[in-house]
Amino acid sequence: KLVLHFGVSTPLVIGLLLAAAGLVLFARAPVDGVFAVDVLPSMILLGLGAGMAFNPVLLAAMSDVEPSEAGLASGVVNTSFMMGGALGLAILASLAASRTHSLAASGDSLVGALTGGYHVAFVAGAAFAAGAALLSAALLRRTSAPALEMHAQTWEEPDSAETPSPGRWAPSGAETAPVLDGNQRLLGADLELLDSPRIAVGITEAEERAAVVG
Numbered sequence: 001k002l003v004l005h006f007g008v009s010t011p012l013v014i015g016l017l018l019a020a021a022g023l024v025l026f027a028r029a030p031v032d033g034v035f036a037v038d039v040l041p042s043m044i045l046l047g048l049g050a051g052m053a054f055n056p057v058l059l060a061a062m063s064d065v066e067p068s069e070a071g072l073a074s075g076v077v078n079t080s081f082m083m084g085g086a087l088g089l090a091i092l093a094s095l096a097a098s099r100t101h102s103l104a105a106s107g108d109s110l111v112g113a114l115t116g117g118y119h120v121a122f123v124a125g126a127a128f129a130a131g132a133a134l135l136s137a138a139l140l141r142r143t144s145a146p147a148l149e150m151h152a153q154t155w156e157e158p159d160s161a162e163t164p165s166p167g168r169w170a171p172s173g174a175e176t177a178p179v180l181d182g183n184q185r186l187l188g189a190d191l192e193l194l195d196s197p198r199i200a201v202g203i204t205e206a207e208e209r210a211a212v213v214g
Contacts, residue, residue, distance in 0.1 A: 002052065008060045009140040015053030016133035022046035023126035027119045031111055049129075060140055088128065096121035 002011045022045030029038040058077065065073040100117030104110065 003056055003059055008056045008063070009136060011052050012056035012060065012140065013133045013137045015049045015051070015056070016129050016136065018045050018049030018052065020049075020126040020129035020133065022049060023122045023129060027122035027126065029115075029119075031115050060136075088125075092121040092125055095124055 022042040025038075025042040025045065029042075033039065061077045062070070062073055096117035098117075099120040100113045103113035103116045108116065
Protein backbone atom coordinates (compact mmCIF):
# COMPACT_ATOMS: atom_id res chain seq x y z
CA LYS A 1 0.00 0.00 0.00
CA LEU A 2 2.85 2.40 0.72
CA VAL A 3 4.34 1.74 -2.70
CA LEU A 4 1.01 2.23 -4.49
CA HIS A 5 0.46 5.50 -2.63
CA PHE A 6 3.96 7.02 -2.62
CA GLY A 7 5.77 5.17 -5.41
CA VAL A 8 8.91 3.05 -5.16
CA SER A 9 11.54 5.63 -4.21
CA THR A 10 10.05 7.15 -1.03
CA PRO A 11 9.39 3.95 0.99
CA LEU A 12 12.74 2.53 -0.11
CA VAL A 13 14.68 5.61 1.03
CA ILE A 14 12.83 5.85 4.35
CA GLY A 15 13.29 2.14 5.03
CA LEU A 16 17.02 2.28 4.36
CA LEU A 17 17.41 5.36 6.57
CA LEU A 18 15.55 3.62 9.40
CA ALA A 19 17.85 0.63 9.05
CA ALA A 20 20.88 2.93 9.11
CA ALA A 21 19.57 4.61 12.27
CA GLY A 22 19.13 1.23 13.94
CA LEU A 23 22.70 0.25 13.10
CA VAL A 24 24.00 3.56 14.46
CA LEU A 25 22.20 2.90 17.73
CA PHE A 26 23.80 -0.54 17.87
CA ALA A 27 27.19 1.11 17.36
CA ARG A 28 26.80 3.10 20.59
CA ALA A 29 25.77 0.14 22.76
CA PRO A 30 28.13 -0.14 25.77
CA VAL A 31 29.61 -3.31 27.19
CA ASP A 32 27.25 -3.25 30.19
CA GLY A 33 24.23 -2.09 28.22
CA VAL A 34 20.57 -2.81 29.02
CA PHE A 35 18.40 -4.67 26.53
CA ALA A 36 15.39 -2.35 26.74
CA VAL A 37 17.56 0.74 26.22
CA ASP A 38 20.51 -0.32 24.07
CA VAL A 39 19.17 -3.24 21.99
CA LEU A 40 15.39 -3.13 21.62
CA PRO A 41 15.13 0.32 19.92
CA SER A 42 17.74 -0.71 17.37
CA MET A 43 15.93 -3.96 16.60
CA ILE A 44 12.62 -2.11 16.13
CA LEU A 45 14.19 0.37 13.71
CA LEU A 46 15.92 -2.41 11.79
CA GLY A 47 12.69 -4.40 11.51
CA LEU A 48 10.68 -1.41 10.31
CA GLY A 49 13.37 -0.36 7.86
CA ALA A 50 13.84 -3.81 6.36
CA GLY A 51 10.08 -4.30 6.06
CA MET A 52 9.64 -0.99 4.27
CA ALA A 53 12.60 -1.43 1.92
CA PHE A 54 12.25 -5.06 0.86
CA ASN A 55 9.16 -4.86 -1.39
CA PRO A 56 10.15 -1.57 -3.08
CA VAL A 57 13.50 -3.15 -4.01
CA LEU A 58 11.70 -6.05 -5.70
CA LEU A 59 9.25 -3.73 -7.47
CA ALA A 60 12.03 -1.43 -8.64
CA ALA A 61 13.94 -4.40 -10.03
CA MET A 62 10.92 -5.94 -11.80
CA SER A 63 8.93 -2.86 -12.84
CA ASP A 64 10.41 -2.48 -16.35
CA VAL A 65 10.73 -6.20 -17.12
CA GLU A 66 8.63 -7.77 -19.86
CA PRO A 67 6.45 -10.71 -18.72
CA SER A 68 8.40 -13.02 -21.02
CA GLU A 69 11.62 -12.18 -19.13
CA ALA A 70 10.14 -12.35 -15.62
CA GLY A 71 11.87 -15.63 -14.76
CA LEU A 72 15.29 -14.32 -15.76
CA ALA A 73 14.82 -11.06 -13.85
CA SER A 74 13.57 -12.85 -10.73
CA GLY A 75 16.60 -15.13 -10.80
CA VAL A 76 18.96 -12.17 -11.11
CA VAL A 77 17.26 -10.37 -8.20
CA ASN A 78 17.35 -13.42 -5.91
CA THR A 79 20.97 -14.11 -6.80
CA SER A 80 21.86 -10.49 -6.06
CA PHE A 81 20.18 -10.73 -2.65
CA MET A 82 22.09 -13.87 -1.73
CA MET A 83 25.44 -12.70 -3.08
CA GLY A 84 25.05 -9.24 -1.56
CA GLY A 85 24.18 -10.63 1.85
CA ALA A 86 27.11 -13.06 1.82
CA LEU A 87 29.57 -10.45 0.58
CA GLY A 88 28.35 -7.79 3.01
CA LEU A 89 28.54 -10.17 5.95
CA ALA A 90 32.08 -11.17 4.98
CA ILE A 91 33.19 -7.54 4.76
CA LEU A 92 31.61 -6.54 8.08
CA ALA A 93 32.93 -9.63 9.87
CA SER A 94 36.43 -8.90 8.53
CA LEU A 95 36.25 -5.32 9.79
CA ALA A 96 35.02 -6.45 13.19
CA ALA A 97 37.73 -9.10 13.51
CA SER A 98 40.45 -6.68 12.49
CA ARG A 99 39.31 -4.04 14.99
CA THR A 100 38.92 -6.63 17.74
CA HIS A 101 42.46 -7.91 17.17
CA SER A 102 43.82 -4.37 17.17
CA LEU A 103 42.09 -3.47 20.46
CA ALA A 104 43.13 -6.72 22.11
CA ALA A 105 46.75 -6.14 21.07
CA SER A 106 46.63 -2.68 22.63
CA GLY A 107 45.66 -4.11 26.03
CA ASP A 108 41.84 -3.91 26.08
CA SER A 109 39.86 -6.71 27.68
CA LEU A 110 38.36 -9.40 25.47
CA VAL A 111 34.81 -8.15 26.01
CA GLY A 112 35.81 -4.56 25.32
CA ALA A 113 37.74 -5.57 22.22
CA LEU A 114 34.80 -7.57 20.85
CA THR A 115 32.41 -4.71 21.53
CA GLY A 116 34.73 -2.25 19.78
CA GLY A 117 34.99 -4.56 16.79
CA TYR A 118 31.21 -4.85 16.53
CA HIS A 119 30.90 -1.08 16.79
CA VAL A 120 33.06 -0.67 13.68
CA ALA A 121 30.99 -3.26 11.80
CA PHE A 122 27.72 -1.54 12.75
CA VAL A 123 29.04 1.87 11.67
CA ALA A 124 30.13 0.42 8.33
CA GLY A 125 26.73 -1.21 7.87
CA ALA A 126 25.00 2.08 8.65
CA ALA A 127 27.19 3.81 6.08
CA PHE A 128 26.25 1.22 3.45
CA ALA A 129 22.54 1.63 4.22
CA ALA A 130 22.74 5.43 4.12
CA GLY A 131 24.66 5.29 0.84
CA ALA A 132 22.03 2.99 -0.65
CA ALA A 133 19.31 5.43 0.47
CA LEU A 134 21.12 8.33 -1.24
CA LEU A 135 21.58 6.35 -4.44
CA SER A 136 17.92 5.32 -4.41
CA ALA A 137 16.77 8.90 -3.96
CA ALA A 138 19.06 10.14 -6.73
CA LEU A 139 18.70 7.41 -9.35
CA LEU A 140 15.31 5.74 -9.02
CA ARG A 141 12.60 7.35 -11.03
CA ARG A 142 9.41 8.09 -9.15
CA THR A 143 6.90 5.59 -10.49
CA SER A 144 3.37 6.83 -9.93
CA ALA A 145 0.65 4.74 -8.32
CA PRO A 146 -1.46 4.44 -11.54
CA ALA A 147 1.58 3.15 -13.40
CA LEU A 148 2.21 0.50 -10.74
CA GLU A 149 -1.44 -0.54 -10.81
CA MET A 150 -1.40 -0.83 -14.60
CA HIS A 151 1.80 -2.89 -14.38
CA ALA A 152 0.20 -5.21 -11.82
CA GLN A 153 -2.89 -5.64 -14.01
CA THR A 154 -0.70 -6.45 -17.00
CA TRP A 155 0.92 -9.27 -15.03
CA GLU A 156 -2.15 -10.56 -13.21
CA GLU A 157 -4.85 -10.25 -15.88
CA PRO A 158 -3.62 -11.48 -19.28
CA ASP A 159 -5.94 -10.67 -22.14
CA SER A 160 -7.37 -13.97 -23.33
CA ALA A 161 -10.66 -12.69 -24.75
CA GLU A 162 -9.32 -12.52 -28.29
CA THR A 163 -7.99 -16.10 -28.33
CA PRO A 164 -10.85 -18.54 -27.66
CA SER A 165 -9.80 -22.02 -26.64
CA PRO A 166 -9.84 -24.83 -29.25
CA GLY A 167 -13.23 -26.43 -29.80
CA ARG A 168 -15.17 -23.43 -28.47
CA TRP A 169 -17.15 -20.90 -30.49
CA ALA A 170 -15.66 -17.45 -31.04
CA PRO A 171 -17.03 -14.47 -29.03
CA SER A 172 -20.02 -12.41 -30.07
CA GLY A 173 -19.53 -10.82 -33.46
CA ALA A 174 -17.43 -13.72 -34.75
CA GLU A 175 -19.97 -16.58 -34.58
CA THR A 176 -19.31 -17.54 -38.18
CA ALA A 177 -15.72 -18.56 -37.34
CA PRO A 178 -15.69 -21.43 -34.84
CA VAL A 179 -12.24 -22.27 -33.49
CA LEU A 180 -11.34 -25.90 -34.15
CA ASP A 181 -8.22 -27.74 -33.09
CA GLY A 182 -6.25 -30.14 -35.28
CA ASN A 183 -8.26 -33.24 -34.38
CA GLN A 184 -11.59 -31.56 -35.08
CA ARG A 185 -10.44 -30.40 -38.49
CA LEU A 186 -9.86 -34.04 -39.42
CA LEU A 187 -13.46 -35.02 -38.61
CA GLY A 188 -15.86 -34.67 -41.49
CA ALA A 189 -18.80 -34.33 -39.14
CA ASP A 190 -17.26 -31.27 -37.55
CA LEU A 191 -16.46 -29.70 -40.89
CA GLU A 192 -20.07 -30.09 -41.95
CA LEU A 193 -21.02 -27.75 -39.11
CA LEU A 194 -19.47 -24.89 -41.06
CA ASP A 195 -22.43 -24.98 -43.49
CA SER A 196 -25.07 -25.26 -40.76
CA PRO A 197 -27.52 -22.31 -40.53
CA ARG A 198 -27.30 -22.53 -36.71
CA ILE A 199 -23.83 -20.98 -36.82
CA ALA A 200 -25.38 -17.61 -37.64
CA VAL A 201 -26.98 -17.45 -34.22
CA GLY A 202 -24.46 -19.63 -32.31
CA ILE A 203 -25.06 -23.05 -30.74
CA THR A 204 -24.30 -24.50 -27.33
CA GLU A 205 -21.72 -27.19 -26.58
CA ALA A 206 -24.49 -29.76 -26.07
CA GLU A 207 -25.98 -28.97 -29.49
CA GLU A 208 -22.52 -29.16 -31.05
CA ARG A 209 -21.88 -32.62 -29.56
CA ALA A 210 -25.31 -33.77 -30.66
CA ALA A 211 -24.64 -32.60 -34.20
CA VAL A 212 -21.29 -34.40 -34.25
CA VAL A 213 -22.82 -37.66 -32.98
CA GLY A 214 -25.66 -37.43 -35.49
